[in-house]
Amino acid sequence: MTDTTQTNQHHKTELPTAWPGELKALLALGIPMALTQLAQFSIYTIDILMIGRLGPTELAAAALGTVVYFLLWMLGFGPVMAVSPLVSQALGADVADRDNVRISVRMALWTIVFMSPFMLVLVILTEPMAVLAGQDPAQSAKAGAYVLALAAGWPFALGTMVLRNFLAALGKTRIPLVLVLLSVALNAGLNALLIFGMFGFPEWGLVGAGIASSISYMVGFFLFVIYINWDKKSAPFLLFKNLFTPHWQRLREVVRLGWPISLTTVFEGMLFNACLLLVGLIGIIEIAAYQIALNVVALAFMLPWGLSMAGAIRVGLAKGAGNPMAVKRAGILTVITSVIGIMLFAVPIALMPETIAGLYMDAAKPDNVLVITLVASFLPIAAAFMFFDAVQVAANQILRGLKDVRWPMVATGISYWVIGFPAAAYLAFATPLGAKGVWYGLLLGLLSASILLSYRFWRLAWGVR
Structure with missing residues (x-):
């Protein structure tokens, strides 16, 4: 199977020819993207605020675990951000270049999947590494369990960013902001249920916070998948067509940039x-x-x-x-x-x-x-x-x-x-x-x-x- 779905006609993206037009286009993209980043950041903030109610011991363990989790996040950040120049340059050269865009997004998602086993090894080593670094063994155990629960959502969180970057290149930033806000609300609700055991749910404390975040990341990812397949501007890209078909040259380019x-x-x-x-x-x-x-x-x-x-x-x-x-x-x-x-x-x-x-x-x-x-x-x-x-x-x-x-x-x-x-x-x-x-x-x-x-x-x- 191939990815070919378009004609050979090429139409470059029309760009503003004056400074005010470019400024308007930049702000129309940038302000919703900034609000989306703020909303994404608030998931972590909400976790810390709610974990803090468990006491200083759990808060310290969460802080220790967060150092490891953010390292995983930073290591996976490259392939996510590589999507932006690959997709935007492809659309700049040909606004209808759906095949090129689809392949870039697919290979970025592949890269995240390939990285996941290596990230899991780092997660499993969180507790012994913390102990070797002189941290309290009990704290280290709590941090390790928290990161393990949190890491389950890692590929979905990064996958969501890949899809957000694709949509941003199409100029679609407002609905993604709404979807991220829904994920934030879900995370807060799940925190209340799983950290404190409200309404008969298990009281899992710190681990419950990690599970709540992972579930919200997973749900957020699939909300983006549904939206992309529904929206009239993104749906024609058939983004998930041939999802399991490799494109090794593009994969190398994603890694080279990432x-x-x-x-x-x-x-x-x-x-x-x-x-x-x-x-x-x-x-x-x-x-x-x-x-x-x-x-x-x-x-x-x-x-x-x-x-x-x-x-x-x-x-x-x-x-x-x-x-x-x-x-x-x-x-x-x-x-x-x-x-x-x-x-x-x-x-x-x-x-x-x-x-x-x-x-x-x-x-x-x-x-x-x-x-x-x-x-x-x-x-x-x-x-x-x-x-x-x-x-x-x-x-x-x-x-x-x-x-x-x-x-x-x-x-x-x-x-x-x-x-x-x-x-x-x-x-x-x-x-x-x-x-x-x-x-x-x-x-x-x-x-x-x-x-x-x-x-x-x-x-x-x-x-x-």
């Missing part, structure tokens, strides 16, 4: 975890303050992340259409809108750090005063590095839209691990800055990444043919 994206994601994600370890060497109060400040940053980051993912699609469409001016226009607007988006959060964070810190902890309790004071001292630095974070994520994503993934991998590796982490360690322990030095180190790493990645896009965009 592994540098995964490593780039690991470089950044592990930097923040490594800095948490640095802060942990300073004190427990500093850890709590670091986590709160990092959560503020993560929430604010969703807007530029969504806009930059939309930018990758817009750049990919322009590149596929062979339109150098449209590539430049889409790339520049992605950086500008991402920076404006983050500034909407960074400015109030810088001006009202005590108020924002007080949202997380009760300032009336004496034990919380020192934590709130520390958070308030971290947030102005975080607000400064958010500017560079927005620039680097925008530049990174638009480079992906051009299928340029290896150079950014090297640039981020150098920025975060040759510059950022050593600077954070030095400033934290060799100067009076203490934990604030860690944030200055992060700022330097992100500054470096933003410069290197922006320079790379400038060089490539002005050389697009």
